[in-house]
Amino acid sequence: xxxxxxxxxxxxxxxLLVLGAVILGGVTVAKTVDPPARYTExxxxxxxxxxxxxxxxxxxxxxxxxxxxxxxxxxLASVPWSLQKTQMNRVVAVGGDRIxxxxxxxxxxxxxxxxxxxxxxEPYLEDWKHPSGVxxxxxxxxxxVFLMADHRMNSDGSQYPxxxxxxxxxxxxxxVSYPMAKLAVWGQLxxxxxxxxxxxxxxxxxxxxxx
Numbered sequence: 279x280x281x282x283x284x285x286x287x288x289x290x291x292x293x294l295l296v297l298g299a300v301i302l303g304g305v306t307v308a309k310t311v312d313p314p315a316r317y318t319e320x321x322x323x324x325x326x327x328x329x330x331x332x333x334x335x336x337x338x339x340x341x342x343x344x345x346x347x348x349x350x351x352x353x354l355a356s357v358p359w360s361l362q363k364t365q366m367n368r369v370v371a372v373g374g375d376r377i378x379x380x381x382x383x384x385x386x387x388x389x390x391x392x393x394x395x396x397x398x399x400e401p402y403l404e405d406w407k408h409p410s411g412v413x414x415x416x417x418x419x420x421x422x423v424f425l426m427a428d429h430r431m432n433s434d435g436s437q438y439p440x441x442x443x444x445x446x447x448x449x450x451x452x453x454v455s456y457p458m459a460k461l462a463v464w465g466q467l468x469x470x471x472x473x474x475x476x477x478x479x480x481x482x483x484x485x486x487x488x489x
Contacts, residue, residue: 285483287479287482287483288479288480288484290476290479291476291477291479291480291482291483292480294472294475294476295473295477297472298469298470298471298472298473298474299473301465302473303469316340318339319336319338319339321334321335322337322366323362324365325432326366326432326433327366327428327429328429330368330402331352331428331453337366338454338455339451339452339453340451342449342451347369347372347446347449348369349369349371349375349393350368351369351452351453352366352368352452352453353366353368353369353423353425353450353451353453354366354449354450354452354453355367355423355425355448355450356448356450357441357444358441359434359438359441360434364451366453367426368402369425370391370393370398370424370425370426371393371418371424372418372423372424373418373419373420373421373422373423374417374420375393375394375417375418375424376393376395376415376416377391377393377398377414377416377418377424378391378392378414378415378416379391379392379409379412379413379414380413381411382413389408390409391409402428403428408431410430410437411430411431414437416436416443419443422443422446423444423446424436424443425443425444
């Protein structure tokens, strides 16, 4: 059985038009129902977060939603151990956690922090063998976070007695790999592009059928 000229292009055009409409409509609806947080761009100052973030590296910042801070989050916070207005640190423990470290003993064959009785996996550290330069044993109060930098041997943090946990209210922003607001824009552009390709393919199919 012979296919009409342009039939395959026509089917492909319909598929692309529908796919593009779904992507564009889906992202637009999602943005309307749950608008992504506004973001700002900045630059990391210093080497305390290497190798995760290096000095001068561009970073994206989003507001911190109340109660949304989690272990492992990288944040900007006003901390007592920094002369700068804010400093980038990582949330290692949250309110209610017990975090401790003893330099003279190994856990599971390596030097590790112990979080709530279990060894803490920290693949982001600059030097895995030295997760802290000092011993500590702290239970983080509710409404506080325990902050440390990734380059532990070249930074200050909550592990030092004179510093301690930081109130959640002192956290000014969360550092994200890529802001949802920017992803949403790219999603809408992708949907529109797919629809344009589908429309162009539909026009080619119509011309083929008219020959």
